[in-house]
Amino acid sequence: xxxTDLGLIGxxxxxxxxxxxxxxxxxxxxxxxxxxxGAHIICWLFLAKGIGSAAASFLIADGVLFxxxxxxxxxxxxxxxxxxxxxxxxxxxxxxxxIPILRNKKHLKIAFTAIAVFTAYRIILFMxxxxxxxxxxxxxxxxxxxxxxxxxxxxxxxxPVEKRNQSTENIALAAGLLLIFHLGHIWFSWPGLILRAxxxxxxxxxxxxxxxxxxxxxxxxxxxxxxxGMMLCAIEVKQLVNGRANQFTYAMIxxxxxxxxxxxxLSSASDAFWxxxxxxxxxQIWITLTSSMHFTILRPLIGMYVLLRFGLFxxxxxxxxxxxxxxxxxxVIATSALLELVQAIxxxxxxxxxxxxxxxxxxxxxxxxxxxxxxxxxxxxMRDGVEDKWYPHIELEESLFKxxxxxxxxxxxxxxxxxxxxxxxxxxxxxxxxxxxxEW
Amino acid sequence: xxxxxxxxxxxxxxxxxxxxxxxxxxxxVMLMMSYHALVYFVVDAEKIIARNDVQEYSxxxxxxxxxxxxxxxxxDGEPETLEFTADENLYTIFNxxxxxxxxxxxxxxxxxxxxxxxxxxVDIPPTGASADWQHPSNILAGNSDDCSxxxxxxxxxxxxxxxxxxxxxxxxxxxxxxxxNNEYGSGTFSINLNVDATSPNPVGPQDDDEEITVTWSAHFxxxxxEEK
Numbered sequence: 001x002x003x004t005d006l007g008l009i010g011x012x013x014x015x016x017x018x019x020x021x022x023x024x025x026x027x028x029x030x031x032x033x034x035x036x037x038g039a040h041i042i043c044w045l046f047l048a049k050g051i052g053s054a055a056a057s058f059l060i061a062d063g064v065l066f067x068x069x070x071x072x073x074x075x076x077x078x079x080x081x082x083x084x085x086x087x088x089x090x091x092x093x094x095x096x097x098x099i100p101i102l103r104n105k106k107h108l109k110i111a112f113t114a115i116a117v118f119t120a121y122r123i124i125l126f127m128x129x130x131x132x133x134x135x136x137x138x139x140x141x142x143x144x145x146x147x148x149x150x151x152x153x154x155x156x157x158x159x160p161v162e163k164r165n166q167s168t169e170n171i172a173l174a175a176g177l178l179l180i181f182h183l184g185h186i187w188f189s190w191p192g193l194i195l196r197a198x199x200x201x202x203x204x205x206x207x208x209x210x211x212x213x214x215x216x217x218x219x220x221x222x223x224x225x226x227x228x229g230m231m232l233c234a235i236e237v238k239q240l241v242n243g244r245a246n247q248f249t250y251a252m253i254x255x256x257x258x259x260x261x262x263x264x265x266l267s268s269a270s271d272a273f274w275x276x277x278x279x280x281x282x283x284q285i286w287i288t289l290t291s292s293m294h295f296t297i298l299r300p301l302i303g304m305y306v307l308l309r310f311g312l313f314x315x316x317x318x319x320x321x322x323x324x325x326x327x328x329x330x331x332v333i334a335t336s337a338l339l340e341l342v343q344a345i346x347x348x349x350x351x352x353x354x355x356x357x358x359x360x361x362x363x364x365x366x367x368x369x370x371x372x373x374x375x376x377x378x379x380x381x382m383r384d385g386v387e388d389k390w391y392p393h394i395e396l397e398e399s400l401f402k403x404x405x406x407x408x409x410x411x412x413x414x415x416x417x418x419x420x421x422x423x424x425x426x427x428x429x430x431x432x433x434x435x436x437x438x439e440w
Numbered sequence: 441x442x443x444x445x446x447x448x449x450x451x452x453x454x455x456x457x458x459x460x461x462x463x464x465x466x467x468x469v470m471l472m473m474s475y476h477a478l479v480y481f482v483v484d485a486e487k488i489i490a491r492n493d494v495q496e497y498s499x500x501x502x503x504x505x506x507x508x509x510x511x512x513x514x515x516d517g518e519p520e521t522l523e524f525t526a527d528e529n530l531y532t533i534f535n536x537x538x539x540x541x542x543x544x545x546x547x548x549x550x551x552x553x554x555x556x557x558x559x560x561x562v563d564i565p566p567t568g569a570s571a572d573w574q575h576p577s578n579i580l581a582g583n584s585d586d587c588s589x590x591x592x593x594x595x596x597x598x599x600x601x602x603x604x605x606x607x608x609x610x611x612x613x614x615x616x617x618x619x620x621n622n623e624y625g626s627g628t629f630s631i632n633l634n635v636d637a638t639s640p641n642p643v644g645p646q647d648d649d650e651e652i653t654v655t656w657s658a659h660f661x662x663x664x665x666e667e668k
Contacts, residue, residue, distance in 0.1 A: 101448045150465055151452055158458040193472070196479050201488060216480060220473050227472030231465045389451050 007057035010296020018046030038097030052082030139221030191263035537625030569627030
């Protein structure tokens, strides 16, 4: 399976997770305001990233030839616009979930107005020909989300013993999982940063179209994320020694170990950005199995886990069968994608792979039956035993959530239209020509 | 505990918070960003700047022409068709089939000495072979009534004109790949020949045909790329 196929499967997975979870989240009106807002944002993050990933797959499949009038301009534009939407969502999410950083309605209005203005600013820059420049501050979301979730994580994970309970553990775990969700792919390249490997410092964000200043800022944000990850990894190793390991501990150690192993494979490669994934060389296979896999399969699974584990779904008895069906669909897509990926690397007879797929899916569904109940029934509270100061009450009208969904749907439609217009007006080709000539 | 409505910072950095660890986190991330800036702007600056320089390449084409010709006597009012297929071996030797030149020649061979030239018209239907049939430089039809040659021209390889190019960016492999394709030119080209014979005198020997020679010149090329 080519990397573009994996990207497409990932896109389908994310769109499926986004659409289905939005259905369940909309029905869950019992949540605290911040959880409900966070859940809506997560759904739209998936939808935006899913559409963006599909565009990226088509862009890579087309070979990114940058020809005048080419269809690639539509996919390029859509990919970048969806990334802007994803960035917006991540910024909004870190302000309200797992604990609200915003303490009252005034804070909420100011923060979300600022995010909306920043989003509009980036869209306008892109439309007037200053896309993919330092003015867009691409990567800033890594800094903001990293600071917020990193601080929240340490604050609750290392809370004084007398104040620790299941809720503080859950808050820390949620913050940690969201950090993996957002920064996990970066942690694979930590030795590259420290050992000055080409594959890190050669990072080319948008294949020649991004200005050098963008590459620097993006890399600086990666350096920030790696520093954050190293610190959290050290904390988790200490927790493991102290017998306080959790899912986040093992995930962190796995990501950093894979990053270390990856250095031996990628040290001679010129690029390890996920664009470079494939199945031809060991380095390409490694990128496919790490960063690319993180984007396409692990992100949807982590997102779904957060939604289920912390009760953001409506998993009442009425809704449970539907929620289970959704989980089964996702597991079947994810397991078949994994098997296809293995088959691309280790070619095997089609009959054998069909049989294996059946067995893996059967196990997956069997596992789902048990694990679904385990996840849903696991203590999900983030409120019990936690001081009230962490959860200020803000009254949000029902119409706000409806408006959010409608607004996001309209924004996605507008992005499709903008991408189409940029293709028709040859705007991205002209941008590429300017970049090749060294201009902004 | 009273809700600290003013700012979250009071709660995050309250007395019972693990402040040392939180500030250690900020210290580590600052250290990493500084280290990155040092490598990017000082230690490996030259290497990184050189990577961003756009390399220019000159692209030249070394041409080789394969010529074949065929003659046919075409009777007035009875069009004939000749076909041409390029030698498959040429595709393995060269990067591509650039263009095809067709020369149609004839002389006045019938009738009486000093008789006027017949009118010969030819056309190449844009089917049967892979070529850049819509290229504006193509000449797919022509005629002659003074025994001069008719010259036709078909661009085979998309955008190929045989002139040297300068390309900024990319790498030699990618540029070579861009100019390598053995699909262009595959198939069979055909040319339709028509003769309108003219006899100088209605009485006596009549000129009702003409021998026409078609010469196919297939221009194949190899790409030579050099850094400028």
